[in-house]
Amino acid sequence: MTDPLELRDELTDALVRAAAGATEYVTALHDDPVLAQGAEDVARSLDGDLPEDGDGALVALAELLELARSGATRSSGPRYFHFVMGGTTPASLGADWVTSALDQVAYSWASSPLASSLEVLSIEWLRELFELPDGFAGVLTTGATMANYTALAAARGWWAEHHGVDVEERGLAGLPAAPILTSGYIHPSAVQALGMLGLGRSNVRRLERDGVGRIDLDGLESALDELEGKPAIVIANAGEVNAGDFDPIAAIADLAARHEAWLHVDGAFGLFGRLAPETRALTDGIERADSVISDGHKWLNVPYDCGFAFVREPERLAKAFTVGAPYLPSPDDPRPSPGFLGPENSRRARAFAVWATLRAYGRSGYRAMVERHLGLAQRLAARVDEAPELERLAEVPLNIVCFRVHPPGAAEQDLDELNSRLGEALLRDGRVFAGTTTYDGKVAFRPAIVNWQTTESDVDLLIDVLRELVRADLTASRDPRAR
């Protein structure tokens, strides 16, 4: 039998081993392949029955660290350009370790005054970082999906109130379908959130004017006019995932102000465009939104998982999420209870990492990082433009470069297959990581730059490796035996 109490002497050794192994992993991120050869086999080989008797913490940790070495995707490293995934700044990673050691429950003052206060302060610092108006407040979440959910719950409450219904008490029965208006840029997670809120995925109206998803502003205006004063939820997108483009938020905010509309902005990574002078204008109008969300584990570079939601009227979050019970803190207690403002009750103290990274690097550090990433995206675009077999498909307003492989003379009808094949080859190769998407009907690459460690050599390697794979593919197609 291995009762943890009997093995309590392992504690110090376990922490020292974990720190040593994790440090080794993290410091090698720069040089290790993003996906080690054989990593998928390691994952597939995991099996075995539940042990009747355990082998203790040191054995378990040694096995886990070995699995990490051979099988972990180095997604927190500088050459991971897939999706939009940030790394972990030293301050936030250290703080995250401390978070687990302290194991605070960031539910209420009663469960942890420290975690509750630091969450309030972190949200306030984030509000200041993004220059949102005084009075905006909110809550940390697991990511942008739950931040969308949280903020849109406040929007749902506002909308139902206009119909004379307390939706948290009564539910949606008897209410009409909620008009939800947006562009083709809406992220699937916002649609998912609307579904979870009972507002219905299929109620989302995408007013788009082209195959890329750009908003049809006239269409939005007509749709709002047609409602004749009935309330609508409008979702503007600050940074879409294929090319980093923005909806015209200021123009949408003008329309929302002239109608009965709740304006929600999904800025999962695009909100960080507010930090750099060259992209600030893209975010104009966000300060007039009713709710704004972003991610912590993307451009803030704090460990998974972390997102945050702000609302103009924070009491709407309390209305949506506070529950009472005799053994719980009173909802009238003036001391902060972040658990009252979001969907989770038992919650990790995510604020420790957020607070630590903002304390460590401040506004100027984050501005410098974002500006560096914007420059790297322009460099990547220039490398694409000068390569004869690559074709850029979109402007680069932010940190994503959307392009495809298009060798001179290649037939249009072969390009999707070629790009899908090369996308898989790039991931398999593992030296750099970038996935494909479909943009304007074309299979394309869309590397995103959000990792604090990424530099010019990483960006250059992405292009060099891809061009090498293109050459190999072309050789193999001339001689299929070489594939």
Ligand SMILES: Cc1ncc(COP(=O)(O)O)c(C=O)c1O
């Ligand atoms: C614009 C946008 N919104 C929402 C999300 C969902 O974020 P998360 O995966 O953190 O829940 C993403 C993720 O990429 C995103 O890019």
